[in-house]
Amino acid sequence: MSIDFEIPAEAKAIREKVRQWVHDECIPAEKELDTKPLDEVLGKLRKKARAQGLWCPFVPKEYGGMGLGPLANALVQMELGESSLGALSMNTQGPDDASMLTILAHGTEYQKEKFLKPLLNGDKRICFSMTEKAAGADATGMQTTAVKDGNENYILNGEKWFSSSASVADMALVMARTDPNAPRHKQYSTFIVELPNPGYKIKRNIKNMAIEGPHADVIHGGHSEIEIKDLKGAGRQSARRRRQRVQYGPAPPRLRPPAPRHAQYRESPARP
Numbered sequence: 069m070s071i072d073f074e075i076p077a078e079a080k081a082i083r084e085k086v087r088q089w090v091h092d093e094c095i096p097a098e099k100e101l102d103t104k105p106l107d108e109v110l111g112k113l114r115k116k117a118r119a120q121g122l123w124c125p126f127v128p129k130e131y132g133g134m135g136l137g138p139l140a141n142a143l144v145q146m147e148l149g150e151s152s153l154g155a156l157s158m159n160t161q162g163p164d165d166a167s168m169l170t171i172l173a174h175g176t177e178y179q180k181e182k183f184l185k186p187l188l189n190g191d192k193r194i195c196f197s198m199t200e201k202a203a204g205a206d207a208t209g210m211q212t213t214a215v216k217d218g219n220e221n222y223i224l225n226g227e228k229w230f231s232s233s234a235s236v237a238d239m240a241l242v243m244a245r246t247d248p249n250a251p252r253h254k255q256y257s258t259f260i261v262e263l264p265n266p267g268y269k270i271k272r273n274i275k276n277m278a279i280e281g282p283h284a285d286v287i288h289g290g291h292s293e294i295e296i297k298d299l300k301g302a303g304r305q306s307a308r309r310r311r312q313r314v315q316y317g318p319a320p321p322r323l324r325p326p327a328p329r330h331a332q333y334r335e336s337p338a339r340p
C-alpha cells in the first residue's frame with residue numbers, strides 16, 4: 069500500500085497566506101517594539117490578523133477559530149515561527165493554545181464562559197503547570213497534592229518547574245494529585261487558578277530558551293519555578309470522564325538542554 073504524502077491544496081493555500089502574513093506584517097512589526105509598547109504593537113497586529121480570518125488556527129470554527137486539522141495547523145505553526153510575534157499575532161502561542169483546547173474539551177459551560185472566552189478573544193493569557201523536579205517526560209512523578217479541606221474545597225501544595233509564561237499569565241492550569249490510591253495514571257486532576265494568587269508564587273523566572281532577542285522575555289514571559297502553598301480552591305468543580313477535575317482558585321487583587329542538576333531530584337516510578 070502506498071502512502072500519499074501530497075499536501076492538500078487547502079493546506080498549501082493557508083500556508084501561503086500565513087507566510088505572507090508573517091513577512092508583510094509580523095517581521096516589520098518586530099522593529100516597532102524598539103519604540104512602542106508590546107500591547108500597542110500586538111493589539112494592532114491582532115486586529116488585522118482577525119479581520120483576515122487568521123485567528124486561533126487550532127480552535128473549532130464555532131468557537132471563533134479557523135478549525136484547521138493537525139497537518140494544516142502544523143504548516144501554519146512552521147510559518148509563524150519565523151517571527152517572535154507570529155504565533156501571538158494569531159493567538160496561537162504556547163502554552164495558551166493547548167490550555168485552551170484542554171478547557172474546551174473538559175471544562176463546564178461555566179468555565180468556558182468565564183475562562184475560555186477571554187482566552188479565545190486574546191484578552192487574557194494562561195500558563196500550564198505540570199512539570200516538577202520529580203516529573204518531566206514521565207508526568208506520573210508529580211508530587212503536588214490537592215487535598216480536600218472537609219468542605220469539598222481542595223488545598224494545593226507543591227512545586228512546579230518550567231511553567232512557561234507564568235509571569236505574564238492571568239490564570240494557570242495546575243495539575244495535582246487528588247487520589248493517591250488510584251491507578252498511577254488516574255491519580256491526577258487539573259485545576260484552574262486565577263492569577264495573581266498568594267498560593268501560587270513565582271520563585272524564579274528562567275529566561276527564555278529557544279527565543280533570543282531584547283524583547284523575548286517581555287513577549288513570552290520566560291519559564292518559571294513556582295511554589296504552590298496552601299492554594300485554596302473555591303469549591304466549584306466538575307468531575308469529568310477522564311478525571312479532569314477543573315476548579316478555580318480565588319483571585320486577590322535558542323534551545324538549551326535542562327540544567328543537569330535537575331536530574332538529581334527525579335524519583336519517577338518509571339526510573340530504576
Ligand SMILES: Cc1cc2nc3c(=O)[nH]c(=O)nc-3n(C[C@H](O)[C@H](O)[C@H](O)COP(=O)(O)OP(=O)(O)OC[C@H]3O[C@@H](n4cnc5c(N)ncnc54)[C@H](O)[C@@H]3O)c2cc1C
Pocket residue numbers: 163195196197198199203204205206229230231232233277278291326336338339
Ligand atoms: C521550552 C520549554 C517549555 C516548557 N513549558 C512547560 C510548561 O509550560 N508547563 C510545564 O508543565 N512544563 C513545561 N516544560 C517542561 C516539559 O514538559 C518537560 O521538559 C518535558 O516533560 C520533559 O521533561 P524533562 O525536560 O525534565 O526531561 P526528562 O524527563 O528528564 O527527560 C530527559 C530524557 O530522558 C528520557 N526519559 C525520561 N523518562 C524516561 C523513562 N522513564 N524511560 C526512558 N526514557 C526516559 C526522555 O525521553 C528524554 O530524552 C517545558 C519545557 C521546555 C523545554
